[in-house]
Amino acid sequence: PIVLGIESSCDETGIGIVAGRRLLTNTVSTSMDEHARFGGVIPEIASRAHLEAMIPALDAALDEAGVGMDEVDAIAVTSGPGLSGALMVGVSAAKALAVATGKPLYAVNHLVAHVGVGLLEDSASAAGDTESEASLLSGLGALLVSGGHTEILKVSDISGDVTLLGSTLDDAAGEAYDKVARVLGLSYPGGPAIDRAAASGDPRAFTFPRGLTAAKYMGTVQDPGSHRYDFSFSGLKTAVARVVEGLEAHDEPVPVADIAASFQEAVADVVTSKAMLACTENGIDTLLLGGGVAANSRLRQLVSKRCSEHGIRLVVPKLSLCTDNGAMVAALGARLVQSGVAPSGLDFTADPSLPVTTVSIGS
Numbered sequence: 001p002i003v004l005g006i007e008s009s010c011d012e013t014g015i016g017i018v019a020g021r022r023l024l025t026n027t028v029s030t031s032m033d034e035h036a037r038f039g040g041v042i043p044e045i046a047s048r049a050h051l052e053a054m055i056p057a058l059d060a061a062l063d064e065a066g067v068g069m070d071e072v073d074a075i076a077v078t079s080g081p082g083l084s085g086a087l088m089v090g091v092s093a094a095k096a097l098a099v100a101t102g103k104p105l106y107a108v109n110h111l112v113a114h115v116g117v118g119l120l121e122d123s124a125s126a127a128g129d130t131e132s133e134a135s136l137l138s139g140l141g142a143l144l145v146s147g148g149h150t151e152i153l154k155v156s157d158i159s160g161d162v163t164l165l166g167s168t169l170d171d172a173a174g175e176a177y178d179k180v181a182r183v184l185g186l187s188y189p190g191g192p193a194i195d196r197a198a199a200s201g202d203p204r205a206f207t208f209p210r211g212l213t214a215a216k217y218m219g220t221v222q223d224p225g226s227h228r229y230d231f232s233f234s235g236l237k238t239a240v241a242r243v244v245e246g247l248e249a250h251d252e253p254v255p256v257a258d259i260a261a262s263f264q265e266a267v268a269d270v271v272t273s274k275a276m277l278a279c280t281e282n283g284i285d286t287l288l289l290g291g292g293v294a295a296n297s298r299l300r301q302l303v304s305k306r307c308s309e310h311g312i313r314l315v316v317p318k319l320s321l322c323t324d325n326g327a328m329v330a331a332l333g334a335r336l337v338q339s340g341v342a343p344s345g346l347d348f349t350a351d352p353s354l355p356v357t358t359v360s361i362g363s
């Protein structure tokens with residue numbers, strides 16, 4: 001089926017069009033620059049930017065794909081989780097389009113869409129084989145690391161059976177990157193800045209905490225602790241701040257590269273080690289890495305090393321498909337159509353805290 005996907009949960013306005021597993025177009029415009037001077041996404045600015053970008057993005061996507069609305073079989077839209085006002089812009093646009101064209105509308109979960117993007121042919125070839133679709137549809141795990149989320153999912157059936165194995169109790173991984181970058185005087189967004197600074201640093205210069213890895217949180221396989229697969233980054237962020245404050249108090253130079261490398265090592269280590277545990281203990285043999293932090297060079301390196309050590313197949317969609325975009329929404333929508341899931345109708349609303357177990361509204 002040809003499906004048009006609309007994404008507006010955070011600061012990216014994304015329109016993607018797919019034909020089954022084939023990506024036709026992926027148009028993304030971001031308001032990131034407008035948030036830079038605040039050091040984080042300002043919801044009102046994001047909502048207004050979505051309003052301004054939505055119609056031009058829709059036109060551009062249809063144009064680029066060479067597809068007319070009459071050829072589209074279904075529309076899919078992110079209905080949550082995300083920023084309330086931002087989601088509302090996409091949901092309203094999608095409903096208007098559905099009413100105007102009479103096409104079925106699917107309200108889908110943003111986080112599951114991050115996984116659904118792995119079904120596209122582009123991502124499958126990243127996994128290095130052609131059997132990908134079948135294995136991606138059963139027993140798939142996902143490690144989602146972005147500015148808003150840090151989660152490990154077990155996806156038994158992407159059309160409707162998703163379990164949350166673990167998530168962050170405080171900051172998301174990307175949020176930690178952004179906050180630590182600020183402490184180090186690096187630019188926003190912090191992830192790329194820390195990644196660059198870390199390149200010339202020593203990852204062993206400082207030992208920063210790996211959150212929730214103490215025995216009382218981990219427990220054992222037989223008797224798991226309360227947070228075996230969960231994350232916490234606030235202690236790590238504080239530890240970095242303490243080091244910087246200490247050095248500055250003594251007028252000593254701050255070794256930015258070493259701190260960046262050591263911080264990056266701590267994040268990559270804890271995130272990948274917990275993902276490996278979750279996979280091996282839950283019968284997961286394929287892991288999808290998604291979210292903006294999937295761009296991190298050390299994380300990519302470590303996750304691929306550890307996956308091969310554990311015999312886990314790794315799928316890392318190309319970066320433009322890892323960060324927020326409309327193609328992932330369209331890809332999940334196409335899967336729902338193929339699985340015969342009923343469309344969502346028109347009376348759903350955006351849900352900023354939509355649980356990850358709800359793949360689509362009404363399914």
Ligand code: ATP
Pocket residue numbers: 009010011012082145146147148149173174175177178189190191192195291292293294295296297322323324
């Ligand atoms: P969400 O997808 O959770 O709704 P989001 O829009 O903030 O929220 P993304 O756009 O997927 O998330 O990712 C943005 C985050 O990725 C930022 O926090 C940014 O610092 C981080 N990031 C980007 N590149 C890198 C990198 N090379 N290393 C580490 N982090 C990175």
Ligand code: MG
Pocket residue numbers: 010011012147292323324
């Ligand atoms: Mg973003």
Ligand code: FE
Pocket residue numbers: 110114146291323324
């Ligand atoms: Fe996202």
